[in-house]
Amino acid sequence: MAAIARIAEPLPLDVAGIVHEIMRPRLGAIDAGEYPADILRALGAAGAYGHHADGTAAGLLAAIDAMTEAGQACLSTAFCMWCQDALVWYLAQGDEAGPRRHLAAIASGAALGGTGLSNPMKAFSGIEPLALQGERAGEGYRVRGRLPWVSNLGPGQRFAGILSLPDGRRVMGLFEAGAEAVSIAGNARFIALEGTGTYTVMIRDALLSDADVITHDAAAFVPRIRNGFVLLQTGMGLGLARGVAALMRADARGRANAAFLPLGPDAIEARADALRARVAAAAQAHAETDRANFLETLRLRLDVSWLALEAAQAAMLQFGARGYLEGSEPFRRLREAQFVAIVTPSVKHITTELARAT
Known part of the structure; x- marks a missing residue:
């Protein structure tokens, strides 16, 4: 009897394969507000979020490159990847062991989660006060406050937050969306990145147990993670720029008539390559805590923002009226590029920090 041929199981997709085969067919739906939870889990299974858990420069760069790959097609997904990557970064670098029980699930994409550090990063720069307040209560802290926008969330998904205590100390902990006294609500509609699971979080006397405290001294912890926090964001802008190129x-039709515009795809790619080299160099110094090093990280992040904005504008100029149509690809990329420039730390925030240093 002839042997029965065995049907080979399909190989798991890598990040590029997920982007091409699963994400690209759904770009319109994601742009319209579909949160791509299955895609984000698939990216985690492909290793996208686990690279930098070791705290090395190589791992940090690999995470940025994975985000860049996704960002070439969809900034919404790349932004969610950054949220996930940032949470991995906090847990892996944290002072306390308790929250690391979630690290494997989050790094693999089995669990999804976000970062609630937009407000604290502004607070540490004196732009706004900390939104969360807490006080010691038994073996933990009683917490209250409101975070207006936290992304990559849904019921049961975790996020990090920093609270201030009456004595001025700051504590960073892990919260669960939808848990008792931690409610989420979607009460805004954005011009882009609507499919990012972005909610307002209301915390009403929730108990943050010591088992969920990432650090009891956030003022000392944040300088250790802030370079990595910001460098990870460069994957969004670099991906968008390369996708636009x-x-x-x-x-072909528009390119032939756009030869004399000031910025073309070759120049965009060249600038992206140069910025990627700077990111690689900066990753080597991510553990440095001095302000001068952080300002250099901010300058790099600013340059990535400018490239994303200029690249998306260049595409609109090339496509002309075709790009000005509702639903066009250049219009989507232009809206996404504006987000690269306003996500914390925003261009406004960065330029303020740099001006203080002069």
């Missing part, structure tokens, strides 16, 4: 090249 590819979009412009694929538009």
Whole structure:
């Protein structure tokens, strides 16, 4: 009897395969507000969020490159990846062992979660007060406050937050969306990145147990993680710029008539390459806690923002009226690029910090 041929199981997709085969067909739905939870889990299973858990420069760069790959197609997904990556970063670098019980699930994408550090990063720069307040209560802290926008969330998904105590100390902990006294509500609609699971979080006397405290001294902890926090964001802007360059090249008709515009796809790619080299160099110094090093990280992040904005604008100029249509790809990329420039630390925030240093 002839042997029965065995049907080979399909190989798991890598990040590029997930982007091409699963994400790209759903770009319109994600842009319209679909939260791509299954795609985010698949990216985690492909290893996208686990690279930097070891705290090395190589791991940090690999995480940025994975985000760049996704960002070439969809900034909403790349932003959610950054939220996930940031949470991995906090847990892996944290002072306390308790929250690390969640690290494996979050790094693998089995569990999804976000970062609630937009407000604290502004607070540490004196832009706004800390939104969460707490006080010691038994073996933990009683916490209250409101975070207006926390992304990559849904019921049961975790996020980090920093609270201030009456004596001025700051504590960083892990909260669960939808848990007792931690409610979420979607009460805004954005011009882009609507599919990012972004909610307002209301914390009403929730108990943060010591088992969920990442650090009891956030003032000392944040300088250790802030370079990595910001460097990870560069994957969003670099991905968008490279995606825009590819979009412009694929538009043979528009490209022929846009030869004399000031910024074309070759120049965009060259700038992206140069910035990627700077990111690699900066990753080597991510553990440095001095302010001068952090300002250099901010300058790099600012330059990535400018490239994303200029690249998306260049695509609109090349496509002309075709790009000005509702639902067009250049219009989506332009809206996404504006988010690169306003996500914390925003261009406004960064330029303020740099001006203080002069």
